[in-house]
Amino acid sequence: MNLNLSKPICFFDLETTGINISKDRIVEISILKVFPDGKEETKTWLVNPGVPIPKEVTAIHGITDEDIADKPTFKELAKEIYNMIKDSDLGGFNSNRFDIPLLAEEMLRADVDFDMKNRLAVDVQTIFHKMEQRTLSAAYQFYCNKELEGAHGAEADTKATFEVLKAQIAKYDDIENDTKFLAEFSSRKKFADFAGFISYNKKGEECFSFGKHKGKLVTDVLESEPGYFGWLLNADFPLYTKKVLTAIKLRSFNNKI
Numbered sequence: 001m002n003l004n005l006s007k008p009i010c011f012f013d014l015e016t017t018g019i020n021i022s023k024d025r026i027v028e029i030s031i032l033k034v035f036p037d038g039k040e041e042t043k044t045w046l047v048n049p050g051v052p053i054p055k056e057v058t059a060i061h062g063i064t065d066e067d068i069a070d071k072p073t074f075k076e077l078a079k080e081i082y083n084m085i086k087d088s089d090l091g092g093f094n095s096n097r098f099d100i101p102l103l104a105e106e107m108l109r110a111d112v113d114f115d116m117k118n119r120l121a122v123d124v125q126t127i128f129h130k131m132e133q134r135t136l137s138a139a140y141q142f143y144c145n146k147e148l149e150g151a152h153g154a155e156a157d158t159k160a161t162f163e164v165l166k167a168q169i170a171k172y173d174d175i176e177n178d179t180k181f182l183a184e185f186s187s188r189k190k191f192a193d194f195a196g197f198i199s200y201n202k203k204g205e206e207c208f209s210f211g212k213h214k215g216k217l218v219t220d221v222l223e224s225e226p227g228y229f230g231w232l233l234n235a236d237f238p239l240y241t242k243k244v245l246t247a248i249k250l251r252s253f254n255n256k257i
Contacts, residue, residue: 001166004177005036008088009122011165013158014099015061017053021101021195022238025049026074027063029103030154031084032162043084044155046071061152078110089179091122093136093161096187101194101238108239115243116194120183124165127186131172136160143167192248193241206248218245219252 003009012031018024030044046063048071058064092099100121107114128139140148140160144167150156169177175185192198192206198218199209206218213221213228222229222245229249233242 001170001177002038003034003166003169003179005034005179007179008033008035009091009179010034010085010088011091011158011162012085012095012099012103013092013154013161014102015063015152015154016057016102017049017051018057019098021098021105022236024102025051026102026106027053027068028061028154029081030158031081032158033084033088034162041084042155042158045077045081047077048073061154074106075110078107078112082107082112082114089120089122089183090116091124091161091165091182093128093139093157093164094123094125096121096123096126096194101240104194104240105238108243115240120179121187122165122179122182123186124161124168125186126188127168127175127182128164130185131168136164139164143171193238193244195238195241197237197241198244198248206244218248222249222252 010031010033012029014026015028016024016026026047027049028044028046031042033041033043035041046068048068050073053063053065053068090100100116104114104116124139125136128134132139132142134142136157137148137151140146140163143164144160148156148160165182169175175182189196190200191209192200197208197210198206201207201217208214208216208218208221229245232245
């Protein structure tokens with residue numbers, strides 16, 4: 001079956017140096033771009049992260065320092081990768097909580113102004129967990145009746161994710177073949193940033209979701225405690241979170257003019 005698409009969607013998977021969104025780096029990225037007419041385009045890159053890959057991480061995805069020693073850095077690849085995804089929605093497995101936030105960090109470090117304003121995000125893992133509560137390998141076995149060969153390889157995981165989503169749509173009558181529905185169904189609590197430091201209240205206003213100001217409006221805190229904004233920008237928060245905070249502050253300032 002073909003997905004019912006109004007625009008392309010790029011399924012992607014990252015292999016990284018670890019799971020810290022702010023500090024870890026991409027060592028492999030694979031993208032499967034699916035077009036509304038059913039055409040598919042796949043591209044995989046090995047990436048030199050500029051830092052050593054921990055042995056315990058290599059044990060998971062099999063990529064060593066030697067494998068990426070002569071490969072381009074993400075900054076060198078950023079524009080090529082961005083050009084592939086810039087007109088597309090995004091899909092992945094646990095992508096809303098890990099792959100998209102980490103990709104955004106790498107893009108911003110490479111001076112590419114990446115955001116999700118005009119695109120949807122379909123997280124196949126969330127759909128799976130709502131329905132069956134399993135891992136990607138189990139999802140592939142359950143929905144596609146196949147063993148996932150090469151698990152934890154970006155390309156194998158990316159292709160398996162796409163196949164699982166199509167099987168999910170075919171299996172469940174209440175899952176619509178529509179990217180907007182899939183994005184909404186696969187979303188969790190909505191945040192203004194990827195990392196979950198800024199959430200929305202019932203009125204759609206941005207609030208801090210951590211620390212001493214948890215639950216308070218971002219605009220109120222930044223106005224009553226101006227030094228807090230400077231602290232946030234200098235602290236070890238993700239670049240995308242800082243970008244969102246800056247946009248809120250600028251919006252608040254412009255509203256007063």
